[in-house]
Amino acid sequence: MNRSHRVALPAVAATAALALTLSACGSSGGSSSGSKSTALTASAPGITATTITIGSHQPLTGVAAPGYDEIAPASNAYFDYVNAHGGVDGRKIVYKYLNDQYNPTSTVSVVKQLVLQDSVYAIFDGLGTPTHLAVAPFLNQEKVPDVFVASGCECWNNPTGWPDTFGWQLDYVREGKILGTYIKQHFAGQKVGYFYQDDEFGKDGVKGLDMEIPKADVVSRQSYDPTNINVGPQVAALKASGAKVIVSFTVPAFTALLKLNSLKLGFNPTFVVSDVGSDPITLAGLLEAYAKQGGAKVSGNALTQGIITDGYLPTLADTGNSWITLFKMIHDKYIPKLPFDGNVLFGEAVAYTFVQAMLKAGRNPTREDLVKAIEAGMPQGPSVAPYAYSATGHSGMTGAYMGVIKNGVLVQQGPVLTTTTAPTSPVATYTGSAPAAPSSGMP
């Protein structure tokens, strides 16, 4: 790849020393092109000879904060680990994430601050569908790489309209197809009810489900508005429809409300919950907290028992998995106060992907180099299924495994399944094998 050859003389001495240290460290960044002796330059906004500054918008306070506020600190923990082990080609990652309270107008404000004032190289892992939709046009207009949005909206896959935006996690349409296929196979002919968030998240999920579950089987479709916690009427309607299986595209708080309201009505169907709303640790905590507010005492783990869901990262229960071992080690070292749950795993895994992409983008990358590097395809890393990145596709993971929550942990059931967002493409068993984590912990 062609790099900028502008070399500031005073920087040479300092950077040459850094470069030497780096090669001595033996960083396994095999994909980085160009010779190791090329001096590090300030090749793009946010990149200096010693640092890469990236930014993000996250819900650190407010309704979406419980659970999700762990993601950015977890990503930062992984960056700290990388920085302590030589950084990315010798540069340290500086991760500045600001609180948008899950309010799209605040998102605009903090992202403008990050881009216009702090001159970040990229916006990384911006969290939320409505929030990030508010800034995606601006980021693409300013040509700021907008990588690995923390939302499974299919909308990030828009290479012509938004060439700088990339999804990461399994999108909700694919996820809906995978959950729908499981229901079709395991609960054939049974009455199915939908419970989903009334926005792109829920609607994309339903789109995927409808591609697989026969229309005649779906007896009730109930949606909720995330600002209204009274879901009693919807749960009563689901019960009245006689549904035996409830598929729920919900955030954790509403999965908990669904479960508690069903309990109250003596309604006991099989729950199939999308990945984002099913982290067992977050869910158990919410169930216990809500029940306590209502004056009842419940065991969170007993209530999550038997919930069917899917996973696109290795399950935390699989303690022998090399990725879990690596991320647990980094968690214990840098953020021991946070629980080691699905949110922390997510934050560390997406940070790992970012470091992979930066190494691919080259030694002195421009903003465009990062976009080109991701479009050229990404190695699989911690994801259980391959990524779909290409010049014409900006969605990330292509598949997940099905699992059941048992005793507060997600237990994988069966193989990894992959699919595309096209209605006709089948859900197929993934035949490849997931790579193990590198022993150095660095991509």
Next chain:
Amino acid sequence: MTLLRHLAAAVVLGVVLVLLTIWLDPFRQYQIAEIATYVIAVAGLTALVGLSGQISLGHGAFMAIGAYSAALLLLHLHWPLAAVLVASTVITAASGAVVGVAAARLRGPYLAGATLLLAVALPSLALSDPSLFGGDQGLTVAVSTPAFLGPSFPPTRWQAWLTCGCALITLVLLANLARSRIGRSWRAAGDDEVAAALAGLNVARLRVLAFVVSAACAGLAGVLLAVTTSIVTPGAFTLTLSIALLTGAVLGGLGSLAGAVWGSLVLILVPTYVMDVATSHGLSSSAGSNIPVVAYGVVLVVVMLLFPDGIQGGLVRLYRPLAARVPRPHWRGRARRDTAPPAAPAPQPRASASEHQEEGSI
């Protein structure tokens, strides 16, 4: 005379702002646009609360009406921006008239409650018809920089100019209104309704008019918020926004237009500044993200303790003893005030608020 003085002040301020937007970086330009937007809404609210004596906890809802009107006009009818600005302001003023008619019958806590209801309920309407209002994700507002400014003109500078221009026009109009017969009547009705009615003022009509003017300002601010953030979502117009606007008016000094400027400066700059300090001192994210809220509270408490009639009231109180020692240039034409005792502490908050309005308006 008054009109000329206000216009001259606006022109001077305008020139300073243009220079500032050229000198400052794009993010500061964006912040200036944010501040100017808030100034418009807070100025309208401060006229309502400080002059006509009616409270509103629902001005966020008026901003929402303005913003959604603008978004829909731009999306479906493709009107030019100037027409959208005027039309949305008029639409919001009309909705202000409706609310004002109801408000004219309510007093104190009942009025607060009714307007609170507006702030809570109205944004949810956007969720009722997602195909029209875009639901939670809202509507995109695409307004590009006008062509005559050239292709490379920074969009943030254009937005700053637009918002500051609107803010200055609003301030001049409000300042004149406050000094006109209507403004005096508002003050009379706000200070003592019965006395005002006995003096022959139609109090109910004055109260509705105050709501109309105030809602129009909020609507205009809503349009500008939509244009600068290029999106309209229900999440932007929560109760928090309505309370923030009232906080801005109280912090700056109720009834004072200069106070509206101070209040808006605090609302926008304090959280950003404190957040920057917090992150640069390596505070953990959970502590750091709550610090701006704490700082906001501290500023509110400190200002209210030191200057019970707001920042502008405090500045006037500090300025008066100084001004009393300096012979006043005769061309400033404030003969009436020279006869007033210089540093007399205001006996009643209400009276002092209206006095500061006269002194504080630009």
